[in-house]
Amino acid sequence: MEECKAWKAAMPDLSVLFIDTLSTASPGANENASEDMSRLLAFSDAVQKQVGIAVIWVHHKNAAGDRERGHTSLRSNVDSAWEVNRDEEDNRSVKLVKIKDGEDGEVLGFELQSVWIGTYDSGKPMTSCVVRPAQVGTARTGKSDRLANGQHLFLTCLDDAIVQYGGIVPPDARAPSGTYGVDWSKFRDIYKAVKGTGMEDGAIRAALKREGEALISKGYAGRSTPWIWLTPAGSDYLTRHRR
Numbered sequence: 636m637e638e639c640k641a642w643k644a645a646m647p648d649l650s651v652l653f654i655d656t657l658s659t660a661s662p663g664a665n666e667n668a669s670e671d672m673s674r675l676l677a678f679s680d681a682v683q684k685q686v687g688i689a690v691i692w693v694h695h696k697n698a699a700g701d702r703e704r705g706h707t708s709l710r711s712n713v714d715s716a717w718e719v720n721r722d723e724e725d726n727r728s729v730k731l732v733k734i735k736d737g738e739d740g741e742v743l744g745f746e747l748q749s750v751w752i753g754t755y756d757s758g759k760p761m762t763s764c765v766v767r768p769a770q771v772g773t774a775r776t777g778k779s780d781r782l783a784n785g786q787h788l789f790l791t792c793l794d795d796a797i798v799q800y801g802g803i804v805p806p807d808a809r810a811p812s813g814t815y816g817v818d819w820s821k822f823r824d825i826y827k828a829v830k831g832t833g834m835e836d837g838a839i840r841a842a843l844k845r846e847g848e849a850l851i852s853k854g855y856a857g858r859s860t861p862w863i864w865l866t867p868a869g870s871d872y873l874t875r876h877r878r
Contacts, residue, residue, distance in 0.1 A: 636678075639686045652682065655693040657705075666705030676712050728771055744771035748873075751795040751825055758828075767874065781876055782855075789846040790855060792829055793865060794873055796822040808859040816857075816864030 643649050654660045657675070664671040679690040692713075697704045703716075710716055716733040731741045746769040753761040781787065801817040804810040827839055834842075847863075850856040855869035865873070 636681060636685065639682050639688070643686050643688060649688055651689045651691060653691050653693060657692045657694040669706050669708050672706045672708050673712075676708070679713075726771065727769070742771055744769040746874075749791065750798065751792070751829060754828055769874065782850075782872070785842060785846045786850055786855075787876070788830060789826065789843075789850060790865070790869055790873055792826040793817070793822055793856065793863065793869075796825045797865065799825075804859075804862050804864055808862045810857055810859065810862065810864055814857075814864050816862045819858070819861050819863050822863055 639652065642652075658664075658666065661671070661675055664675070666672065675692070679692070682688060682690050694703050694705070694709070696702065703709055710733060713733070714735045715731065715737075718730045718732045719728075720730065721727045726744065727746055728742050728744050730743075731739050733739055745766050747764045748767045749762050750765055751761070752763050755761050782790070796817045797815055800821040801815050804814045804816040806812070808816070810816060823839075823843065826843065830839070830842065847856065847858065850869070851858060853868075854866055855872060857864050857866055
């Protein structure tokens with residue numbers, strides 16, 4: 636509890652604490668015992684009241700996959716519960732299976748987007764994931780128009796570069812008004828970090844030229860030196876296909 640209070644003092648905007656996972660955070664506790672689970676839930680209530688932040692427990696399903704593991708008090712005594720799923724067609728979704736004093740059953744689709752966040756000392760790219768909204772049940776439909784691996788990588792690196800270093804493309808660059816783009820050199824550095832380990836500069840330049848020209852001709856990207864940007868078609872492609 637004191638540690639939670641210290642976090643809140645250091646970060647006044649802190650509003651939620653995720654505990655991942657329930658079993659990892661409670662070594663020795665019996666998931667099937669109401670006494671042990673009640674202690675965990677009592678801790679959550681105490682944190683909410685004394686620190687003023689919500690507590691979310693990450694937990695796994697049972698072997699049958701039809702509900703969470705452990706005692707029924709887990710679901711009975713929480714304010715809300717979400718069920719995260721990934722089906723055989725690679726559709727990801729989160730379903731509101733319980734909410735106190737509200738209507739449950741809502742399902743939201745999402746997908747995981749890999750983003751470049753830096754470089755390890757070894758020179759290898761450091762990546763993480765962010766969640767992006769997606770339509771529920773569209774994974775099978777979207778796979779048929781997936782680009783070749785090289786063009787797909789080009790677009791994902793371009794998107795990362797725009798997120799990290801981008802800005803509005805100036806009017807004289809012949810891009811639609813309000814288009815976000817990035818300086819080619821910034822994009823090239825990210826592409827090299829992800830693609831170019833062990834590759835010579837000439838091979839990198841050839842890959843950039845080949846994939847870039849193909850994507851521009853397909854209408855997925857635009858370029859006017861020194862700027863490069865995603866078109867609406869390119870952004871839509873990433874929304875459907877990026878993992």
